[in-house]
Amino acid sequence: MLPFPTATFLSFTFASLLIELTPGPSMTYLALVSASDGRRAGFATVAGIALGLAVIGGVAALGVAELIQASSLLYEGLRWAGVLFLLYLAWEGWTAGTDVVSNSGNPGDKYFWRGFVTNLLNPKAAIFYVAVLPTFVEAGRPILAQTVLLTVTYVAVATAVHGMIVALAGTLEPFLNDPRRERISRRLLSGLLALVALWFAWSTAR
Structure with a gap:
């Protein structure tokens, strides 16, 4: 039994998908x-990334995200830390050689924590939990149950979309086994990530 109307749940799920x-x-x-x-x-x-979104959701439920939203110093510090981290990832992707990729034995831990940190340093994720999610909470119903379910729903939707991106982009990896093609594609995507970091800096400015 949902702690709010089914229509509210479907509307939130659709909004999360669009975002x-x-x-x-x-x-x-x-x-x-x-x-x-x-x-x-x-x-x-x-x-x-999924863990990062879940942690931010929990932090938002405790009111910390509202504190970040209200404090210009905290918000700007988080925003610029995120921008610099994205630029670092873009630079690393641009300068990495094919030998680094092929010799990496178990990249799981490294990429897991990078995905986690990328989301923790994204103030837009915190703003979503502060500004968007509460608008779907029904007054007069259990607040905590609604917040937890909406947070789990958002993380599930985000993870499904991200998994689809990985599946689609991963199909290119065999084609990119050629060192020259791999280097070109890596640099193109790294350049795009750098542009996204600059767009992120502009779009999150107050």
Whole structure:
């Protein structure tokens, strides 16, 4: 039994899908990782992103996200840390050689934590939980139950979309086994990630 009307749940699920289909830092980085290093690294990144979204949802429920939203200093610090981290990932992708990719024994941990950190440093994720999610909470019904279910729903939708991106981008990895093609595609995606980082800096400015 849902703690709110089914129509509300479906509306929130659809809104979450539209938000996640909008190109952003996570989507671009997933494409870079999956096309260059394969689906295993891509799905590890997806798992990290999912955990990051869940943690931010829990933090938002405790009111910390509202504090970040209200404090210009905290918001700007988080925003620029996210921008710099994305630029670092773009630079690393641009300068990485094919030998680094092929010799990486188990990239799971590295990509998991990068996906996790990328989301923690994304103020837009916190704003979603503060500004969007509460609008779907029904007054007079259990607040905590609604918040938890909506958070789980959003993480599930985001993970499904991210998994689809990994599956699609991962199909290119065999084609990119050629060192020259791999280098060109990696640099193209790294350049795109750098542009996304600059767009992120502009779009999140107050």
